[in-house]
Amino acid sequence: MADKTGIEWTEQTWNPTTGCDRISPGCDNCYALTMAKRLKGMGSTKYQTDGNPKTSGPGFGFATHASAITEPLRWKKPRKVFVNSMSDLFHAGNPDANLHLIFGVMAATPQHTYQVLSKRHGRMRSLLNDPQFSHMVRHRAEGYGRPPVAGWTWPLPNVWLGVSVENQKWADIRIKALAQTPAAVRFLSCEPLIGPVRLNRGHAYCPTHDFPGGFCSGPCPDLILPDWIIIGGESGPGARPFEPLWAADLIDDARLAGSAPFVKQLGSAWARENNASDTKGGKPADWPEHLRVREYPDTP
Template identity: 85%
Template sequence: MASNTTIQWTEQTWNPTSGCDRISDGCTNCYALTMAKRLKGMGQAKYQNDGNPKTSGPGFGISVHPEAFLEPLRWKKPRRVFVNSMSDLFHSGIDTASLHLIFGVMAATPQHTYQILTKRHGRMRSLLNNPQFAHMVFHRAKMYGRPDTAARTWPLPNIHLGVSVENQKWANIRIKALAQTPAAVRFLSCEPLLGPVRLTRAHAHCPTHDFPGGFCSGPCPDLILPDWIIIGGESGPGARPFEPQWAADLIDDARLAGAAPFVKQLGSVWARANGASDSKGGKLEDWPAALRVREYPTTR
């Protein structure tokens, strides 16, 4: 079931699949895993499939929900939609045929903007660079009512693709994969941000220009930077520390790269240490003035 959300950078969540497995440091205190266990206890039908105890948990096994696929077709008002707040759309446990259908719904509803965030950068890159995948998406979109004469624009202009970046290690790996994936808008979710991340280190040396320590000022087709950077500390039990300087550095990098920075929250550890009025460190009035930044990308 789709729902309104308190996530500041979106308006609606849509979960055609649920469940996941931990694969990197950012997954340690996964809010969705904890929520799935609670929903299973409440008897929610979508959360009765248990995952691997080592990497997942109760109610958090990968599950595909065909009954939820059609929900966006019923939404008349355009909205920003976070796809799979309770899963990772590019998890290997989600079959490609289901992805054809899910992307087909997004292709058939161009009035909505879909935000897809993944840690499975490799599968994302492979699928979305595959002409056969795009062909099947438009075939499914026709099933959902998209006119066959409609322009077949790939990448789909209403889909924004993002990767999770919790530290420099994963910045170097996932941003490169994102840059190699066709997308109308690319974004980073640096939440929870667990250490300093600088964008200039996340890209290979420019083959055309020499720019040690900074951004290339010339036309560089091989250097693709993100359009949007979401920044946030960790919240909840077991939250790990967050340094405001990490956010300040990313804001500076975003400005240099022409990206829109969006600081979501400063996290529970920072909130406790600074007497913030919100336990997640999410109220802008509590923050240093330089971090009170919430911008959205310009749609191409």
């Protein structure tokens, strides 16, 4: 069953797979890993697969859930859906055939908006650029009841694709890959932000020209910019420091790029230092006024 969520930028979560493995510094204090351990102890059937202790943990081994894949087909009310809040859809353990089914469900339910966030930018870029992948997605969608001529387009107009960005190193790698990935809406989750990130003020990512850092300046017909930038600090007892200046700089960069900035929270370390009313620093009333920004992208 899909779950209602307290995540401010979505309405519901859908987890056709669960579990993951840490692959970069943003994963170090993974909230989902901690939650999976607790859910395993509570007997939740989805969280009985243990992962590698070096990269994962109890209840957080990658697992697919066939019964969960078709859940959105039964939802009548349109909604924003965060896909795999407890996993990474493009994890190496998720077979291509399973991804065909999941994307097929998304294609067969155009009334919903799906938000897919990944740290596996390379596999996401490779698969979504593969004509065979989109062919199989269409085939699966038709199997779920979508008429063959129901205005099929690729990329799917109701699927937003995003990458996680925790510092400048991963920004330079993942945003360039995202720009090379076909998507109706592209977004960044700069959360947990553990260092400053700049989008190279006034410049944009260009997937076809090889400029230092993946940026292309000046007039260019191939410029691709993120449509949406989510900004947040790290939450939890071991949260790493967060500087409000990092959020302010990203808001400025988003404005110059024509992207919509969304400040989700300022993190637990900031909340403790400033005696905030919310332990995650998630209440805008506690923030400096210039950071109280929560916008959504224009959609197709």
